[in-house]
Amino acid sequence: MGNDAITxxxxxxxxxxxxxxxxxxxxxxxxxxxxxxxRPNGYAIWEKIQAGLDRRIKExxxxxxxxxxxxxxxxxxxxxxxxEGFSPELAVxxxxxxxxxxxxxxxxxxxxxxxxxxxxxxxxSYRDLPLLINxxxxxxxxxxxxxxxxxxxxxxxxxxxxxxxxxxEAEEEVLRILDLYADFVENEMAVPVLRGLKSDNExxxxxxxTWSIEAMMQDGKALQAGTSHNLGQNFSVPFNVRYQxxxxxxxxxxxxxxxxxxxxxxxxxxxxxxxxxLICPPRLAPLGAVIVPIWSSDEDxxxxxxxxxTIADALRPxxxxxxxxxxxxxxxxxxxxxxxxxxxxxxxxxxxxxxxAQCVMVRRDTRKKEFVPIDGIANAVRAEHEQMQRDLFQxxxxxxTTHTREIDTWDEFVAWCGAxxxxxxxxxxxxxxCEAKVKEETKVTIRNRPIEYVQGTxxxxxxxxxxxxxxxxxxVYWGIAY
RNA sequence: CGGGGUGUAGCGCAGCCUGGUAGCGCGCCUGCUUUGGGUGCAGGAUGUCGGAGGUUCGAAUCCUCUCACCCCGACCA
Numbered sequence: 001m002g003n004d005a006i007t008x009x010x011x012x013x014x015x016x017x018x019x020x021x022x023x024x025x026x027x028x029x030x031x032x033x034x035x036x037x038x039r040p041n042g043y044a045i046w047e048k049i050q051a052g053l054d055r056r057i058k059e060x061x062x063x064x065x066x067x068x069x070x071x072x073x074x075x076x077x078x079x080x081x082x083x084e085g086f087s088p089e090l091a092v093x094x095x096x097x098x099x100x101x102x103x104x105x106x107x108x109x110x111x112x113x114x115x116x117x118x119x120x121x122x123x124x125s126y127r128d129l130p131l132l133i134n135x136x137x138x139x140x141x142x143x144x145x146x147x148x149x150x151x152x153x154x155x156x157x158x159x160x161x162x163x164x165x166x167x168x169e170a171e172e173e174v175l176r177i178l179d180l181y182a183d184f185v186e187n188e189m190a191v192p193v194l195r196g197l198k199s200d201n202e203x204x205x206x207x208x209x210t211w212s213i214e215a216m217m218q219d220g221k222a223l224q225a226g227t228s229h230n231l232g233q234n235f236s237v238p239f240n241v242r243y244q245x246x247x248x249x250x251x252x253x254x255x256x257x258x259x260x261x262x263x264x265x266x267x268x269x270x271x272x273x274x275x276x277x278l279i280c281p282p283r284l285a286p287l288g289a290v291i292v293p294i295w296s297s298d299e300d301x302x303x304x305x306x307x308x309x310t311i312a313d314a315l316r317p318x319x320x321x322x323x324x325x326x327x328x329x330x331x332x333x334x335x336x337x338x339x340x341x342x343x344x345x346x347x348x349x350x351x352x353x354x355x356x357a358q359c360v361m362v363r364r365d366t367r368k369k370e371f372v373p374i375d376g377i378a379n380a381v382r383a384e385h386e387q388m389q390r391d392l393f394q395x396x397x398x399x400x401t402t403h404t405r406e407i408d409t410w411d412e413f414v415a416w417c418g419a420x421x422x423x424x425x426x427x428x429x430x431x432x433x434c435e436a437k438v439k440e441e442t443k444v445t446i447r448n449r450p451i452e453y454v455q456g457t458x459x460x461x462x463x464x465x466x467x468x469x470x471x472x473x474x475x476v477y478w479g480i481a482y
Numbered sequence: 483c484g485g486g487g488u489g490u491a492g493c494g495c496a497g498c499c500u501g502g503u504a505g506c507g508c509g510c511c512u513g514c515u516u517u518g519g520g521u522g523c524a525g526g527a528u529g530u531c532g533g534a535g536g537u538u539c540g541a542a543u544c545c546u547c548u549c550a551c552c553c554c555g556a557c558c559a
Contacts, residue, residue, distance in 0.1 A: 005494075014553070022493085029551070088557070110559095144483070144557060151558065202558095212559095224559060261559055296517055332519035350518050360518080443555095482559095 006340075008275050013219040018148065020269055023340040024278040027148050034146040034153035041341060042149075042265060044286035046156065049264055050136065052188045052284075053158060056180050062132040062160060067114050069138075070105035075113035078238040082112065085205020089141040091153075107140040112206065112231070112257055115161045116239035123163055123253055126245050130173070131163040131253075149266030150223070150482055157261035163241060163253040167232065170254035171209075174228045177258045178211045178451075181226035189264065190281040190392040191215045191271045192400055193225055194423075194477055196448025200432050204257075208232035214447045214477065216400045217270035220421035222447045222479035225267050228258035266482075271396050272365070278342030279365050281392050282385035288319030289381055290343045291359075292334050294350035303354045307374065311347060311359060314378040319385065339364060344388055345381055363388055365395075406475065413466045413478075417442040424478040427463035429470030438467050438478075447477040 006023060007015040021027050026042030029035075038046060054064070070093065076083045091107040094100060108114065115133070123131060140154045160177060164170040178195055185191050193213035203210040207229035215225045236242070236252040245251050272279040282288055293308040295301035305325060312321045324334050331348065338346055348360040353371075361372045361380060365388060372380040403422025407413050416424055428434060428446060439445050452458035453474035460473045 012553090018552080031550090033550070085558095139559095141558070143559095145555095147552095155559075157559080204559095227559070259559075263559055292518095294518055300517095328516090330517045330519085330521060332517085332521090334520090336520050348518065352518075 006275055006277060009218065009273075014147075016275070017266075017270060020273050020278055020340075021148050024342055026265070026269070026278070029148070032153070034143060036146075036148050036152045038156075038262070041286075045265055045268065045280065045284060046262055048284045048286060049189075049260075050158070052184055053180075053260065054136075056184060057134050057158070057160065060132075060176060060180060062134045062162075064135060065133050066135055066137070067111050067118065069108055071108050071111070071114045073104045073106050075117060076106055078113065079206045079235055081234075082206035086110070086141075089143060091140045091142055108137070109139055109141045110257075110259075111135065111137065111139075111159055112161065112235055113239070116235050116241055116255070119161070119163055119253070119255075120240045120242070123241050123243050126165055126243050126251075129163055129165050129243060129253065130169065132160075132173075133162065134158060134160045147266075147482075149269070150263055152262075155262050157259050159257060159259040162256045163236070164256070165243070165245070165251070165254065167230075167254045170230050170232070170256050174209070174211060174230045174256045174258065175451075177228045177256070178213065178226075181228070181258075181260060182213050185213060185215065185225055185264070185267075186393065188281070188283045189268055189271075190283075190389055190396060191225070191267055192393060192397045194448060195451040196477065197451065197454045198227075198448055199428075199435055199446045199476075201435055202445070204229045206231060206234050207257075208234065211451070212448050214479075215267050215271060216396075216403060216422060216479075217267070217482070218273075218399065219270070220403050220480075221482055222423065222477075223263070223267050223270070223482045224447075225264060226258070226260040229256060231255040231257060272392055273342065274365075276336075277340030279392070280342035280344060282319070282344040282389050285342065285344050286320050287322055287341075287343050288385060289315055289321050289345040289347060290334075290338045291321065291323045291347045291349065292331050292338075293323065293325055294331050294348060296351075300351040304349055304351060307354050307359075308349050311349065311374065311377050315381055318378070318382060335362075345384060347377070347381075365392060407466065407478075408463070410466050413438075414442065417444050422479065423447065425475045426466045426478055427472035427474075428476045429465035429468055429472050431465075431468065431470070434465055434467040434470075444478050444480055447479045447481065449476045450474070 006019040009016040024041055025039050027039055028037045030037045086109045090109055093105040136158050138154055138156050143151050143153055146152050162173050182193050182195055185193050193215050195213055198210040198212050209230045211228045212224050213226045215223050217223055233252045235255055241253045242250050243253060291308045291311055293304045295304045308323045312323050315321045344364050346362045353359050357374045358371050361370045405416060405424055407416055407424045407426040413426055435446055463472050465472050
């Protein structure tokens with residue numbers, strides 16, 4: 001055990017991240033390049049993410065469906081920007097059943113084309129709209145450089161696809177989903193996000209507009225945690241998704257697509273964990289508490305184990321619980337192991353506690369110990385969970401706040417890039433060329449344009465583009481992205 | 483795909499320069515011991531030295547190729 005060393009976060013963030021994944025047994029490298037095996041501990045977290053999102057997606061009127069893994073190559077080509085954006089990273093099947101296929105099949109990198117080919121059959125009347133579909137699936141993108149959870153050749157995700165009668169309605173949907181994602185990531189994952197509009201350079205291939213939520217990791221880098229695209233009529237035209245309106249006129253539908261992926265697990269790890277291992281927010285923890293009974297004699301054991309079970313029974317109604325009654329292992333080893341795995345609450349029960357009808361409750365993130373009467377344990381754990389959930393969010397928010405700087409001049413910007421820790425809030429004229437130049441010179445890109453400014457709920461703050469000094473209505477978020 | 487690095491037991495590493503057929507710590511198994519922050523003792527198992535070729539009487543060690551991973555760049559959720 002003592003050897004499952006985790007590289008200190010300060011020393012080497014990338015290695016620390018990989019070490020946490022290893023000791024917490026979240027994932028493993030597969031025999032196939034760039035692919036990962038999601039181990040039970042990691043998959044359980046993904047299942048919690050799925051559950052939380054699936055509920056929200058259904059509550060907003062969407063239905064789940066499933067579309068094929070294989071997409072005829074020609075489908076991708078129907079939307080020029082779409083195929084241009086994805087062709088470098090496609091996996092293509094050319095042989096089936098030992099014979100060369102008439103038409104190569106692309107392993108989906110995303111499902112717009114195959115889904116919209118079906119939508120064109122299903123949508124005939126304005127009465128068929130809105131059409132609100134979601135699918136949980138795996139997708140494949142042949143990435144050059146991969147990292148566990150953050151970017152793998154194959155990953156799991158959810159992709160929503162909707163059709164509407166007007167652009168405004170589509171935009172409403174796109175923003176509803178953006179809020180849905182923000183709500184989930186902030187409240188369940190305890191990771192604060194910035195909602196905003198992507199610049200043209202980072203827009204989804206084939207979209208009119210791409211909105212995103214951006215999170216800051218503990219190394220100050222930005223992670224795009226979710227995207228929501230207004231596709232306009234860019235796909236409804238080539239895929240002929242048309243409906244008859246109330247005036248009997250044929251109209252092309254306005255469409256949206258949006259998704260979040262197993263990348264969220266990476267966000268979770270990098271946002272909260274520490275040098276002792278994973279820290280999982282209570283609402284997302286498959287196991288909310290672990291109980292470690294302590295004994296040194298058979299008599300003690302006979303008293304302690306039932307008490308541990310009693311506590312477990314009290315907690316089970318609202319959280320996952322495990323009694324760690326492994327015989328040969330000492331308590332200290334168990335503590336260390338459960339800390340690596342990120343279990344939010346540890347409860348220690350020994351003979352002394354049994355005598356006093358109490359137990360010791362320890363929080364994973366702070367490691368603060370507290371004596372709690374047995375008969376109040378359920379409420380105590382529940383309250384501690386809630387507090388921990390809030391604290392994790394607040395800590396992440398504070399981190400982001402202290403690592404966000406307003407920057408006015410290019411010199412200042414360059415100096416800030418040297419340190420490159422966190423987000424810079426700086427003006428931008430709106431020109432792609434300026435953004436490209438900045439990226440070339442500093443590796444920093446625009447994360448997004450704050451939704452408050454884009455929508456005008458926050459008053460414009462005119463300024464000068466840090467790169468070209470051109471006019472700018474409001475500052476945007478800059479940062480180094482994962 | 484370019485530059486750099488690493489691959490030896492489950493994990494972390496030594497051995498490689500100066501070829502002679504593999505070792506250490508932790509973990510694992512057995513027994514006893516111990517159990518409120520990574521117990522102690524004794525015994526034991528585990529490697530086609532990332533893979534393929536070559537040089538050699540002999541290769542973990544030298545040469546060539548290849549694969550994977552990590553870091554940095556170009557691309558991306």
